[in-house]
Amino acid sequence: MGSLGDTPIAVVVIGAGNIGSHHAELVDGSQEARLVAIVDPSDNGQALAARFACAYFHDTTSLLRSGLFIDAAIICTPNKTHATIAGLLSEHGVHILLEKPITTTIEDGIRLLETCRHNNTRMCVGHHRRCHASIRAAKHALDSGAIGRCIGVSGVWVALKTQAYFDGPGHWHRDSSGDILLVNLIHEVDLLQYLLGPIVRVHAERAASTRGYRGEEGAAVTLRFGSGVVGTFLALDNAASPFNIEAGTGESDQYPYTAQDCYRLFGTKGALSVPDGRLWQPAHLDQGRKSQWMDSRLNINGKEVYGEQLRNFVAVVRGSEAPVCTGDDGLSAVVVCDAIRESIQTGLPIMLQGT
Ligand SMILES: NC(=O)c1ccc[n+]([C@@H]2O[C@H](COP(=O)([O-])OP(=O)(O)OC[C@H]3O[C@@H](n4cnc5c(N)ncnc54)[C@H](O)[C@@H]3O)[C@@H](O)[C@H]2O)c1
Known part of the structure; x- marks a missing residue:
């Protein structure tokens, strides 16, 4: 639909709510991309398009029929x-940065990836935290053996969502397609797989409900990774807590910065907490638990995480970089979350396909 060169790529933002308005701001401020349109049937859309003086469309079909020149879309x-x-955008040759989850079902995800392959369109999935300096530093530390062989991981994402969140446009967070499993836990699953490789078995317990909507409010999950690492993860969106990755990184103005850690990784030579990057290594490994500890910090320096994600997306569209988070990565996180939901519902451990 568009043409690529050294000129800024033409980007449309589809969905002008909470995260769409942030993406629109970043595209508008980028040297590498220009915001050409906003698509959203609500008043949000028109207001955002007016703010950035770009075209406005009620829906994606009208955008595609308009003949407006676009290279890429952020959904x-x-x-x-x-x-x-x-799927519609890919059929029209548009490259996509698709917010997570890639899709809400495994079947839709498989079909979408096939559509993109068939149309030769590129995709990044919005698991933006892979671009976070703290996560990159943790991955580098793990891969370079800072804690030796990783044996176990313990993680937590707990926050109290407001009633306004569930009363938002379309009430879509009340439903299982927009609940904690597919909005929050899926990010954690993606990061854990990014850091530790594929998850091959899950077993989950449902958390108590305080709201009574169809969507889940949390789960306690045990995890087995293909590498042999085992782990536990507690995810709750109905309990008041400063222990979640947004608060730990300070990446979002909706979660005041607490600097608390939310993952702890344990290895044969030490332990690492994330995202604060605190590395604990015994001064004398041969003394085991009796050793004094060396407590250091990983070097965490990086740019604004969504800006870095956009930079990667533009490079992917230009063909000069691979996606930091591919469509296959996004689908893999959906597969794990689907298994967690099945385990919640059946009470059984679930092996992941192909394992
Ligand atoms: N990566 C992240 O950090 C992050 C953060 C928040 C949300 N998200 C994801 O981004 C997506 C949007 O979340 P949000 O919190 O911004 O939601 P939101 O409810 O605040 O906004 C969604 C917007 O989409 C519009 N919309 C609905 N149907 C549409 C359609 N068919 N075409 C065009 N516009 C349509 C709505 O009118 C609304 O303005 C979700 O998939 C969510 O999981 C990602």
Whole structure:
């Protein structure tokens, strides 16, 4: 639909809510991309398009019929609309940064990846934290053996969501397609797989409900990774806590910065907490638990995480970089979350396909 060269790529933002408005700001401020349109049927859309003086469309079909020149789209709509909108754009040759989850079902995800392959369109999935300096530093530390062989991981994402969150446009967070499993836990699953490799078995317990909507409010999950690492993860969106990655990184103005850690990784030569990057190594490994500890910090320096994600996306569209988070990565996180939901519902451990 567009043409690529050294000129800024033409980007449309689809969905002008909470995260779409942030993406629009970043594209507008980028030297590498220009914001050409906003698509959103609500008043948000028109207001955002007016703010950035770009074209406005009510829906994706009208955008595509307009003949407007576009290279790429950032899709920031409610989860269950992702598959249809992304498929349509790919059929028109548009490259996509698709917010997570890639799709709400495994079947839709497989079909969408096939559509992108068939149309030769590129995709990044919005698991932006892979671009976070703290995560990159943790990955480097793990891969370079800072804690020896990783044996176990313990993680937590706990926050109290407000009623306004569930009363938002379309009430889509009340439903299972927009609940904690597919909005928050999926990010954690992606990061854990990024750091430790594929998860091959899960077993989950449902958390108590305080709201009574169809969506889950949390789970306690045990995890087995293909590498042999085992772990536990507690995810709750109905308990008051400063222990979640948004608060730990300070990346979002909706979660005041607490600097607390939310993952602890344990290895044969030490332990690492994330995202604060605190590395604990015994001064004398041969003394085991009796050794004094050396407590250091990883070197965490980086740019604003969504800006870094956009930089990667532009490079992917230009063909000069691979996606930091591919469509296959995004689908793999959906597969794990689907298994966690199945385990919650059946009470059984679930082996992941192909394992
Ligand atoms: N990566 C992140 O940090 C992050 C953060 C928040 C949300 N998200 C993801 O981004 C997506 C949007 O979340 P949000 O919190 O911004 O939601 P939101 O409810 O604040 O906004 C969604 C917007 O999409 C619009 N919309 C609905 N259907 C549409 C359609 N068919 N075409 C165009 N616009 C449509 C709505 O009118 C609304 O303005 C979700 O998939 C969510 O999981 C990612």
